[in-house]
Amino acid sequence: MAESHNEFLSSDLTQNLKIIEEKMKQTADLKRRKLTFHGEAIILLYLDTMTDKESIELHIIGPINKQESESIENTLGTKQFSIMTTYKDISSSIAEGNTILLTENCNIAYSIATLSDEKRAVNESLNEKVTMGAHDSFVESATTNISLLRKRLRTPEFKVEYQTYGTDTNVEVAICYLESKVDQTVLHSIKSRLEKIKNDDLINSRQIQEALEDYPYSPFPQSLRTERPDRAVFNLLNGNTVIFLEHEPSAVITPISFYSFLRSPEDYNSRWFVNFFYYSLRLLAFILSVTLPAFYIAVNAYHSAILPVSTFYTLKLSVMNVPFHPFVEAIMMQIVLELLKEASVRLPSAVAQTIGTVGAIVIGSAIVQTNFISNTMVVVIAVTAVSSFVIPIGEMSTSMRLMSFPLIFLAAIFGFIGIAFGLMVYTTHLVKLTSAGKAYVEAPKIFQSFLNTQPKNGKGEDTNAHE
Amino acid sequence: MLTNKNLFFLIIQAQIGIGILGLPYILYNDVQQDGWMSLLIAGVLAQGIIIILVALSRTSPKETFYELNLRLLGNFLGKIVSICYVLYFISFSMLLMILVTDVINTWILHQTPRWAIILMLLIATSYIAKEQLLTISRSFLFFSFWFIVLIFLLILVYPQDIHFGRLQPIGSKSFTEIIKASPDAFVSLIGFELILFIMPLIKNPKKSLMVLTFANLFTLMLYIFLFITCVISFSGVQFSLIQEPLLYLFRGLSFEFVESIDIIFLSFWIIPISTTLVIQLFNASLGVQTLFSIQRKKSVYLLSGLLLCLGLLPISLTVKESLSSIMIYLNIIFVFIFPALLLIIAKLKGIKG
Numbered sequence: 001m002a003e004s005h006n007e008f009l010s011s012d013l014t015q016n017l018k019i020i021e022e023k024m025k026q027t028a029d030l031k032r033r034k035l036t037f038h039g040e041a042i043i044l045l046y047l048d049t050m051t052d053k054e055s056i057e058l059h060i061i062g063p064i065n066k067q068e069s070e071s072i073e074n075t076l077g078t079k080q081f082s083i084m085t086t087y088k089d090i091s092s093s094i095a096e097g098n099t100i101l102l103t104e105n106c107n108i109a110y111s112i113a114t115l116s117d118e119k120r121a122v123n124e125s126l127n128e129k130v131t132m133g134a135h136d137s138f139v140e141s142a143t144t145n146i147s148l149l150r151k152r153l154r155t156p157e158f159k160v161e162y163q164t165y166g167t168d169t170n171v172e173v174a175i176c177y178l179e180s181k182v183d184q185t186v187l188h189s190i191k192s193r194l195e196k197i198k199n200d201d202l203i204n205s206r207q208i209q210e211a212l213e214d215y216p217y218s219p220f221p222q223s224l225r226t227e228r229p230d231r232a233v234f235n236l237l238n239g240n241t242v243i244f245l246e247h248e249p250s251a252v253i254t255p256i257s258f259y260s261f262l263r264s265p266e267d268y269n270s271r272w273f274v275n276f277f278y279y280s281l282r283l284l285a286f287i288l289s290v291t292l293p294a295f296y297i298a299v300n301a302y303h304s305a306i307l308p309v310s311t312f313y314t315l316k317l318s319v320m321n322v323p324f325h326p327f328v329e330a331i332m333m334q335i336v337l338e339l340l341k342e343a344s345v346r347l348p349s350a351v352a353q354t355i356g357t358v359g360a361i362v363i364g365s366a367i368v369q370t371n372f373i374s375n376t377m378v379v380v381i382a383v384t385a386v387s388s389f390v391i392p393i394g395e396m397s398t399s400m401r402l403m404s405f406p407l408i409f410l411a412a413i414f415g416f417i418g419i420a421f422g423l424m425v426y427t428t429h430l431v432k433l434t435s436a437g438k439a440y441v442e443a444p445k446i447f448q449s450f451l452n453t454q455p456k457n458g459k460g461e462d463t464n465a466h467e
Numbered sequence: 468m469l470t471n472k473n474l475f476f477l478i479i480q481a482q483i484g485i486g487i488l489g490l491p492y493i494l495y496n497d498v499q500q501d502g503w504m505s506l507l508i509a510g511v512l513a514q515g516i517i518i519i520l521v522a523l524s525r526t527s528p529k530e531t532f533y534e535l536n537l538r539l540l541g542n543f544l545g546k547i548v549s550i551c552y553v554l555y556f557i558s559f560s561m562l563l564m565i566l567v568t569d570v571i572n573t574w575i576l577h578q579t580p581r582w583a584i585i586l587m588l589l590i591a592t593s594y595i596a597k598e599q600l601l602t603i604s605r606s607f608l609f610f611s612f613w614f615i616v617l618i619f620l621l622i623l624v625y626p627q628d629i630h631f632g633r634l635q636p637i638g639s640k641s642f643t644e645i646i647k648a649s650p651d652a653f654v655s656l657i658g659f660e661l662i663l664f665i666m667p668l669i670k671n672p673k674k675s676l677m678v679l680t681f682a683n684l685f686t687l688m689l690y691i692f693l694f695i696t697c698v699i700s701f702s703g704v705q706f707s708l709i710q711e712p713l714l715y716l717f718r719g720l721s722f723e724f725v726e727s728i729d730i731i732f733l734s735f736w737i738i739p740i741s742t743t744l745v746i747q748l749f750n751a752s753l754g755v756q757t758l759f760s761i762q763r764k765k766s767v768y769l770l771s772g773l774l775l776c777l778g779l780l781p782i783s784l785t786v787k788e789s790l791s792s793i794m795i796y797l798n799i800i801f802v803f804i805f806p807a808l809l810l811i812i813a814k815l816k817g818i819k820g
Contacts, residue, residue, distance in 0.1 A: 413583075428603075
């Protein structure tokens with residue numbers, strides 16, 4: 001381009017305007033506004049679609065027209081602004097929603113923050129509900145989210161760092177932590193991992209997670225995505241780091257331990273034995289949702305001998321007229337269940353209820369009456385599904401349900417032995433995983449964890465974690 | 468770096484495995500109710516060997532056994548010894564695989580071909596063995612849950628039809644007979660030789676002797692408890708007929724929802740059995756790594772490929788019998804005599820740890 005040797009603003013206003021508009025690719029929503037200030041022409045440039053017009057009117061055009069002061073700096077005194085001299089800065093500043101002020105015979109421009117702040121109100125969390133405790137949830141704005149945390153953590157130790165990633169999207173990423181609690185080596189590794197984000201198109205939390213996770217191909221999430229400020233605060237107090245991505249209504253928490261996925265913020269808000277009961281229940285749900293279908297298939301296909309006679313007859317009567325191998329039955333039923341679940345998520349809530357009815361009554365009872373799938377299998381798969389839905393974090397719940405498939409397969413080939421081998425591999429895999437360099441699974445400290453006392457820094461969940 | 472806890476679970480998992488199924492049968496048919504004395508003697512022997520092994524690995528705590536014997540015996544002789552050790556671990560794993568497939572074929576999956584079980588076993592074990600030792604030991608901690616199940620089930624046997632009188636007369640056998648039976652018991656205690664290969668990875672080498680002693684004690688107590696439970700539950704005639712008394716013990720148990728605990732128990736007992744194989748694979752792969760400078764991960768895959776090929780060979784009963792009787796002597800040579808000789812050489816060369 002002709003301007004390559006001339007990237008700084010010149011004193012020629014029309015020339016400047018031409019180059020800036022060229023830089024902005026002549027986009028249709030770039031508006032210009034012409035004013036005069038003490039006899040000099042002033043041009044305002046802004047993106048119509050991103051700026052807050054009321055604020056421009058009130059804080060820029062108004063004072064300029066009144067001509068209260070001699071200099072532009074003083075006139076703009078009430079508004080935050082910065083001075084720019086290159087075309088590149090100016091064009092990216094416009095793209096960020098700022099207003100550019102150019103004056104005649106002057107080779108500097110003023111960039112004034114006028115980004116319109118359209119926010120969704122803070123609503124109740126949809127995916128992580130609790131019966132007791134706070135009901136607010138994160139929204140699509142990182143600043144609002146951080147303010148939700150700040151309101152709970154009124155301490156100067158709470159530190160926020162902003163970074164911008166993605167050359168195409170220029171998304172702001174906020175790293176929040178408590179300076180006194182966070183492990184500096186872990187924090188350092190998190191930051192260096194974020195530096196490595198290569199995606200030009202950073203837009204999802206998943207991309208952040210991928211950069212943070214040590215084993216991105218593992219089926220288990222190694223960083224926790226939550227919608228709940230109270231969960232984020234609890235983790236901050238434990239010395240973990242919370243990462244926000246602008247325009248994502250969730251926080252990514254890392255490092256995290258596997259057991260955190262089984263906890264709901266409600267736990268810490270209830271009596272110790274209630275807390276203990278529900279935690280144990282979720283542990284049980286985890287085990288059930290992974291192993292129950294496999295167990296049923298192993299018993300049905302290989303080891304009916306382990307059942308007492310009466311139970312044996314009940315089971316055999318139920319499967320007698322079913323033409324399929326239990327493995328096929330289980331896979332069919334799992335797929336039907338996933339279909340129903342997926343359909344009800346995608347549909348508007350009024351229609352989703354219909355899906356529930358169709359699923360429960362039409363498919364559920366009809367499939368048994370037609371002898372495609374046995375009664376016991378329906379019960380088993382239903383219990384499995386319900387157990388997996390108990391898990392408070394959706395990401396983990398889905399992983400668990402899907403992890404039962406390989407076990408089903410192994411049980412169909414080797415019976416109990418297949419399950420034993422499968423569980424062996426699962427355990428080793430889980431033990432191998434690390435989250436930001438900290439161990440993902442430790443031996444369950446069930447008795448320590450149900451007490452409401454928060455673990456002290458460094459003595460917390462993962463004492464043995466550094467590998 | 469391994470903590471004491473990690474080391475403890477590594478050792479007990481390496482020790483306890485398939486031996487537990489047949490141990491009471493073998494001991495009872497040698498020395499009847501005095502088998503527990505043989506066990507004790509074997510345990511004392513094992514303790515003596517542990518002291519030797521720890522002393523040897525302390526002479527240079529930063530080296531594994533393979534590096535140590537390369538340094539002490541020179542390049543040529545050292546390499547031969549290392550190769551012998553790798554071969555020993557391979558044959559140990561081989562025997563283990565044969566025993567496991569036999570038990571599975573007789574008790575649970577009667578029709579499943581041997582290769583399928585071996586393939587399954589090798590996939591699972593090599594998946595674990597290729598990991599770092601710390602990961603292995605931490606997963607072993609989870610697998611140790613089955614020891615609790617075992618002890619619990621053994622306690623459940625007590626309300627059944629048992630006779631403590633079967634333990635008497637104590638000491639009816641001569642002392643030489645009891646000693647003669649102890650090598651059979653000693654086979655089941657093998658596994659602590661692992662310490663030779665992991666000394667550089669231990670956080671607190673000074674405490675290792677104590678940890679090993681506790682691990683050995685745990686295993687020994689578990690075996691004695693098991694033996695006594697079997698003796699008081701079965702009569703002499705029964706004992707001569709049943710090769711896996713432990714499983715028959717559990718066959719007698721039944722609950723409202725579950726019968727034949729033996730099948731469930733054996734199926735999941737595969738996990739502690741596999742851990743023994745994992746340790747053998749680990750030891751062998753470390754040797755291959757040192758000898759041929761191949762990555763340990765790759766050498767685990769290589770070794771499991773080799774074991775799979777060996778497992779595909781048709782193995783007759785006589786081969787199996789002779790292999791297991793040879794193993795008894797090989798164990799003593801490789802776990803006791805070699806390290807003891809090496810310790811003497813190390814002391815003569817005046818190398819201090």
